[in-house]
Amino acid sequence: MKEKTLQGRPVPEEISPERVYQAIGRGKTFVLNIVTAWCPDCTERQGPHFSAFVDRMQAEGIPVYQITVQHERLIFLSEEHERLVLQFGGHGYPRTALVLNGETLPDYSRVEIMTPLELDILAGEYVYRVKQG
Numbered sequence: 001m002k003e004k005t006l007q008g009r010p011v012p013e014e015i016s017p018e019r020v021y022q023a024i025g026r027g028k029t030f031v032l033n034i035v036t037a038w039c040p041d042c043t044e045r046q047g048p049h050f051s052a053f054v055d056r057m058q059a060e061g062i063p064v065y066q067i068t069v070q071h072e073r074l075i076f077l078s079e080e081h082e083r084l085v086l087q088f089g090g091h092g093y094p095r096t097a098l099v100l101n102g103e104t105l106p107d108y109s110r111v112e113i114m115t116p117l118e119l120d121i122l123a124g125e126y127v128y129r130v131k132q133g
Helices: 017-025 040-059 079-087 116-132
Strands: 030-036 064-072 095-100 103-111
Touching: 017 064, 017 079, 030 040, 040 064, 040 116, 064 079, 095 116, 103 116
Parallel strands: 030 064
Antiparallel strands: 030 095, 095 103
8 A cells, every 4th residue: 555645744545434344344453533524623623633643553553544424514425434433433523443453442432632632642542552452
């Protein structure tokens, strides 16, 4: 997989619901960032700081994917997008979740983590959890 960058910084690969479920089915470990196109918390508050989170996860060998589930408020791109949101804890964006060995972990799904400090703390939690197995 070729690493994507924005202004020289890594950005998460955009992924489809089908690929999320394939990765879960294969028992993969990864972080999924669930966003919407209309949400300023996603685009303006978290977006500019997310590359440092991606950097840290990649340095630990943990892939980070992103999925956009809505372009317009309350209108999902598909039923699969809506189902995925519900599986990962429901509405609230951006939602950043850890999938560990194919298991979705409700305790490791966080909503509205946007500042550099919050993202750094979350990265530390996820790295610790992955290392614990």
